[in-house]
Amino acid sequence: MLSFSVVVPATDAPASLGECLRAIRAAIDPPQELIVVDAPAGAGPASARNLGVRQATGDVVVFVDSDVAVHADAFERIRIAFAADPALTGVFGSYDDDPRAKGIVSEFRNLLHHHVHQSAAGIATTFWAGLGAVRRDAFLAIGGFDERSFPRPSIEDIELGMRLVDGGGLILLDPLLQGKHLKRWTLAGMIHTDFTARGVPWVDLLLSRGSGSTALNLGWRHRLTAAASVALLTTSVRRKVQPSLGLIVVIVILNHSLYRMLMRRRGLAFAVAAVPLHLVHHLVGVAAVPEGVRRFLRRRGA
Numbered sequence: 001m002l003s004f005s006v007v008v009p010a011t012d013a014p015a016s017l018g019e020c021l022r023a024i025r026a027a028i029d030p031p032q033e034l035i036v037v038d039a040p041a042g043a044g045p046a047s048a049r050n051l052g053v054r055q056a057t058g059d060v061v062v063f064v065d066s067d068v069a070v071h072a073d074a075f076e077r078i079r080i081a082f083a084a085d086p087a088l089t090g091v092f093g094s095y096d097d098d099p100r101a102k103g104i105v106s107e108f109r110n111l112l113h114h115h116v117h118q119s120a121a122g123i124a125t126t127f128w129a130g131l132g133a134v135r136r137d138a139f140l141a142i143g144g145f146d147e148r149s150f151p152r153p154s155i156e157d158i159e160l161g162m163r164l165v166d167g168g169g170l171i172l173l174d175p176l177l178q179g180k181h182l183k184r185w186t187l188a189g190m191i192h193t194d195f196t197a198r199g200v201p202w203v204d205l206l207l208s209r210g211s212g213s214t215a216l217n218l219g220w221r222h223r224l225t226a227a228a229s230v231a232l233l234t235t236s237v238r239r240k241v242q243p244s245l246g247l248i249v250v251i252v253i254l255n256h257s258l259y260r261m262l263m264r265r266r267g268l269a270f271a272v273a274a275v276p277l278h279l280v281h282h283l284v285g286v287a288a289v290p291e292g293v294r295r296f297l298r299r300r301g302a
Contacts, residue, residue, distance in 0.1 A: 002058075002059040002060050002079070002082055002083075003032050003033075003057070003058040003059050003060070004031035004032055004033070004058045004059070004060050004061075004062055004075060004078070004079070004133075005031060005032070005033040005034075005035060005053075005056035005057060005058030005060070005061050005062070005136070006024055006031045006033065006034045006035065006061075006062045006063075006064055007035050007037065007049055007052030007053060007056060007061055007062070007063055007064075008020060008021070008024075008034070008035070008036045008037065008052075008063075008064050008065070008066050009037050009039065009045040009048035009049050009052065009063075009065070009066065010036050010037060010038050010039065010048070010066050011037075011039045011043050011044065011045055011048055011066075014066040014067060016066055016067040016069075016182040016183070017036070017066045019069050019182060020064065020065075020066050020067065020068060020069055020070075020182070021034070021036065022069075023069035023070045023071075023179075024064060024070060026072065027070055027071075027072050027073070027074055027075050027076075028072050028073055028075065028076045029075050029076050029079060030075060031058065031062060031075060032058060033056060033057060033058055035052045035055055035056055037049070037051050037052045039051070044147060044150060044151045044152050044153060044154075044156075045065075045129070045145075045153055045156070046145035046146065046147040046150045046151070046154075046156040047145075047147040047151070049063055049129065049144070049145055050144040050145050050147055053136060053139055053140070053144060056136060058136060059135065059136060059137075060078070060082060060133050060134070060135055060136065061133065061134055061135075061136050061139060062075065062078060062131075062132070062133040063129040063130075063131070063132050063133070063134075063157075064130070064131055064179070065129065065130045065131070067181060067182045067183045068095070068130055068131055068179040068180065068181060068182065069100075069179055069180045069182060070131060070178075070179040071096065071177075071178045071179060071180070074093070074131065074177055074178070074179060077093075077174060077176060077177045078091055078133045078177065081133075081172060081174060081177075082133075082135075085170070085172075087170050088135075088170050088171075088172060089134060089135055089138050089164055089169030089170050089171055090127055090132060090133060090134035090135070090138070090161070090164060090169065090170075090171040090172070091132065091133050091171065091172045091173075091174055091177065092124070092127055092128040092129075092130075092131060092132030092133070092171070092172075092173055092174070092177070093117070093128075093131045093132070093173070093174050093175065093176070093177025093178050093179065094113065094114050094116075094117030094118060094128075094131075094173075094175060094177070094178055095110050095113050095114045095117070095130070095178065095179060095180065095181040096114060096178040096179065096180050096181075097111060097114050097261070097265055098180065098265075099111065099180065099181050100180055100181065100182045101181075101182070101183060101184035101185065103184070103185075104270070104273055104274065104277065105185045105186060105187050105190060105277065106183070106184050106185040107266060107270070108262075108270075108274045108277045108278070109185045109190055109277075110181045110183075110185070111261065111262060111265060111266075112258070112278070112281070113181070114261075115257070115258045115261055117173060117175060118175045119257065120173055120219075121173055121174070121175045122172065122173060123170065123171070123172060123173075124161065124171045124172065124173040125161065125162065125165050125171070126157075126158045126161040126162060126165075126171070127157045127158065127160050127161025127164065127171055128157055128158075128161075128173075129145075129156070129157035129160075130157075130179070130181075131177060131178070131179045132157070134164070138164060138167075138169055139160075139164075141167070142160075142163045142164060142167055144160070145157070145159075145160050146159055146160070150201070152197070153197055154197045154198070154201050155197075155198055155201050155202055155205065158202070158205070159205055162205075162209065187277075187280075190277075190280075190281070191280065191284050194281055194284040194285060194288070195284050195287065195288050195291075198285075198288075199284060199285045199287070199288025199289070199291075199292065200288045200291045200292045200295060201292070201295075202288075202292065203288060203289050203291075203292020203293060203295075203296070204292045204295045204296045204299070207292070207293065207296040208296060208299075221254050221255065222282070224254055225251055225254050225255060225278075225282050226282040226283075226285055226286050228247050228250050228251050228254065229251065229279045229282040229283050229286070230283065230286055231243075231247055232244055232247040232248065232251070232279065233279075233283060235247060248275070251275070251278075251279070252275070255278070258278075259271050259274075259275075262274055
């Protein structure tokens with residue numbers, strides 16, 4: 001039987017750490033080893049996780065973010081996944097559909113993440129370290145997280161997953177492997193994350209690899225929604241009412257499963273209020289493209 005080590009990057013003294021650790025210890029079939037990396041203030045999660053893995057002794061390392069409370073069956077599901085397929089390199093899950101923090105921004109952002117991951121079950125070409133497990137030997141063989149390129153919270157887990165797959169690894173997204181997100185989002189924080197921590201480095205990464213991706217929120221629906229969001233911004237600025245209404249209908253149709261889920265979990269008023277936030281999310285992603293290109297060209301010419 002495979003042995004498990006859990007690594008929790010506790011950077012910047014997170015207030016949610018206690019609840020995170022209690023959920024891990026209370027889970028069914030808990031890990032044999034729990035490593036909390038009390039990294040100094042300002043240290044990134046990539047370096048903290050790498051340090052934790054170097055200390056770990058388990059065959060499988062489970063990464064759990066310090067603002068995630070795992071569901072009771074989380075480690076049981078991970079064990080089942082690895083037992084079912086000896087060739088499996090990694091498995092990851094998603095946030096659940098009942099986020100802790102209340103408020104339109106926090107609830108929308110966490111439910112959006114839940115929906116994206118729930119819609120992408122099966123073989124994955126990426127990885128998520130909020131609640132994800134990987135064979136320790138495979139992790140070490142590719143050098144772990146790229147802490148030099150990602151000294152701050154960013155897409156270090158996405159990049160790791162791509163390298164694992166490049167090396168022949170098999171990664172699975174299990175939508176039933178879930179944890180509760182304890183983070184409170186603000187609108188400014190959402191915009192900063194979408195632009196600086198995700199959008200720009202993601203564009204840079206894809207250009208560096210010389211290939212596109214349809215993983216998670218880079219699927220065709222998301223790309224069409226981004227294009228429609230830009231068009232809607234243009235028609236709105238020009239005060240063209242009918243085209244604007246038509247584009248809103250297009251966006252809702254493209255994302256009907258998301259809005260149905262929002263209505264089911266929070267009601268019609270919440271789903272309607274979430275539309276502007278969804279548009280902001282996509283517009284910020286589009287705005288990140290030229291900066292990502294600029295960063296790539298600057299690095300390439302360095």
